[in-house]
Amino acid sequence: MRSVTGRELAEATRQIRRADSIRRVSSLIAWLDASSEEQRRMREIVHFFTDRESRDELGLGQIRDAISDGLFPGTSTLLTRARYLLFVPWCFQLAAGKVDPATAADKFERRLIDELRDSDDFAGLLGLQRGTALKTLPSVVYWTTIRAYGVTRDGVASRDEALEWRSDQAVGDDDTATTTSPWSSTLPAMPEGFPTNLTRGFRLTRDEAGWLRDRILERAPGTLMSHLAEQRPDSASSAPWFDEAALRVTGEPTALLHQARAFSTTMHGAALLYNLLLAEEYEAAGFTSVTGAVDDYRAALLSWEEQAAAARIADWRVDELWNWMAGAAHVHVVPRTRRFVDEWAQLVRSQGLRGTADDADARTFIRERERAHKGSGQARLGNRERLALWQGSSGAGALVFRWPQVRRILIDIHDGLESDA
Template sequence: MSLIAWLDTSDEEERSMRELVALFSEPGTLDNLGIGQIRDGLADMLFPGISTVQTRARYLVLIPWTFQRAARRNSGVALVKAADREQREILLALREAGHTQGLIGRVAGAAVRVLPSAIYWNALQTYKILRRETPPQHLLQTGRSTAGEDDASHSSSWSTLPLPESFPDNVAVQGFDLSVAEASWIRERMVLTCEGSLLAYLLSLPAMPDLDVDYLWELQLGEAPQDLLDLVEDAELFSLALLGASLLYNVMVGEAYERLELTSVENPTQWYRGELERWSAQYRNDARALIWDRPRLWRRFPNISPRTRQFVEDWIAGVDNLPVGACADTAELRKLISKREFQNKGAQSRLTNEKQIRLWQGASGASRLQFRWPQAARILDDISEGLDNAGA
């Protein structure tokens, strides 16, 4: 099968395997300092079901339809293979018609190794589009529906829109644009299943706010519930505070890189020292950072590793009283970063492994955490545009 191995693993293990595919193409996801559990946890609270490798909202409609069609004559592995073939045919039809923005497999075509169903399976379960948590090969044959009976009522596995008679032949005409019915249905699924999240709140508003912002905390959320505002603030301040740790890490990697007289990356130490000084000024000028209710953050993560929590607390305590520009040369902070990276990566620690230094390309998680906002914004925009078609 071309799907990522659908073994009888936990949902979390399957999700981790899927997101591993995009790890090295997403600079902000590199977890050199072992903060991924907090990063991913906050992202899950803000945008349940959305991952770093999702692209367009309409896949939430197309994927169930391919599996419903496959289930008419197949079950188990044969069902998955039939759905696999149809997903590849749809891919080629969309590419041929020019619908390439967000197309999974745009470059590889039919040879793509990771299909949309692998990428969206967790989302389908999260939004109860797939009624029960199950891997694809455990789905059963349903038979062909009779006249007047749609596949949604005939198949107990799926809660979805009726399967059109024209599917998949009409996919190339509509592309990734959602119809009003499709957009309304996806919105309903997300709102019903993701209560308390930023995703559900935005979709519940009479009109979508401006999504053209770099970070989720730049959204206009003035009327949001206080619990949600607190969650957004925790994400913003965690992203701000830990950016400094990532920048100091890159300063230290840059120094090791230059000691080896490597030159593919130009003056990395000078660059990251400047970025760290700018971060320090930003952090010191944010009054909220100095009074951040971190116990509120830790209550969100009752099972967090004590080492992870201690690292975050030690980093923040270490920078809170330093003057602007002092972080780069503070021995205690350097020791903290070095120790944490070794705890997290062991023999693959870039600060102790020359081979890893030589492979460095100039940035190791050196950007602010976005908590999957770019992917969420794209999907929200798709839904918003579909809903707007009602007034067209």
């Protein structure tokens, strides 16, 4: 049976991006002639396009991002593969000294797309669908992470600074000034012939993986990120609090992981109830593109009640989250958002995690929150025109604080550390 290349997945990916639910994804890729191993890899690719962090329908983004940064500093939901942290500086190194470094770096980054498409490890390829017409290049997506983990030399703040760096530019005082590059002096050497002949695709060598691991240990000490750089996460874990390696963390990250789970679980109930209300109004308005959503969200809320009980959210001390936000995170939570979280948590405790779907106070509370967050003109509830655009889910997923993306990056590093080359 022949191998499936990245090029053959372009049409499937276009359809996947338009899919209105995960349940449809399998049928969208079924036409590809592939082995079971290739099917596994394709489903992994699907994951990169469908498992992004939930949309911020209820105005929780400020808290979500602060917790994400605390657990996994320097990351984002746009990350896909660890080797991009090396591909980008290598492209910039090739562009250094050219008449127009910015144009040259752009060309090298786009050439990577075609090379990686034809490799045997292309899951997470930026540009799989659009090819060299990709608008947002990897250097833009990864720049914050590149800086956070010391891939650049300290003091190099932007892509433009790295591109404009002169080979004779001095760093240091008059006595110790040296000529250097904008990149870490220990950056692994680019493969021979780069950016062509990338037969390894995104697979890190042992030396590359060790270097990236060391950057994380040095730049994010005492975080869950650094803990997992040394202990391999489970590729199937759905959230960090369900990952055995993550649960072995000690010290300050333990408390933050507890807060993350409590916040995510508590607020997931609000998101599910919001979507149930949307589903009921959608059905009552006579719209038919989405079917069965009312039953689905009622079932999801019943399941959430069991999960919330297991997570003991009734005992959650919300004030501890606010103390962490103001202290370690240095984030001032918008008062209206803080009030929403406090009052929803209190409502959940008072109604005892039973009958959430039909609780009148909870329903009114969620309706009022949407209007307060979006304004009456943008709210879906009570707005037939906006309701007609609903596709069955609006921020209904539980917050997992960039876990799918971070887990993939860390697994890449551990795979490299365990490789033969």
